Amino acid sequence: MAKLKGKQLEASTLIEVLIAMVIIMVVFSIAMGLFSNVLSGGVSMRKVQIGQQMESLRRQVMESGSIEQEHLRVDSVDYQISIVKPVAPAMQLLEIRANDHGTPAGNIRFLLKMNDESKEN
Numbered sequence: 001m002a003k004l005k006g007k008q009l010e011a012s013t014l015i016e017v018l019i020a021m022v023i024i025m026v027v028f029s030i031a032m033g034l035f036s037n038v039l040s041g042g043v044s045m046r047k048v049q050i051g052q053q054m055e056s057l058r059r060q061v062m063e064s065g066s067i068e069q070e071h072l073r074v075d076s077v078d079y080q081i082s083i084v085k086p087v088a089p090a091m092q093l094l095e096i097r098a099n100d101h102g103t104p105a106g107n108i109r110f111l112l113k114m115n116d117e118s119k120e121n
Helices: 002-006 014-041 045-064 116-120
Strands: 071-074 077-088 091-100 103-113
Touching: 045 077, 045 091, 045 103, 077 103
Parallel strands: none
Antiparallel strands: 071 077, 077 091, 091 103
């Protein structure tokens, strides 16, 4: 202890510490903004799953030749199948829209050749 009495310890002032903290906070806030943009802009597993489910629904409609259900809910995702417009007497343009908790998650448009049975209904 006798050695410390003669020497004066150097330290940072409170203002220097506060300025350093503000600079660190600004850098971290910019980094967090960039990180959240990268996460929200990337292809998530959920989007891939919704795309695969829409493709599966498209195949089912193509195989059956008609729309069995106009509204379908799978894994908390709402799928709406609708006729956009008739293209020809035996052809229709269909659209499958997906909404994930009210947010549009994707859509697919395709041509469907109608069966003779579905034209009678």
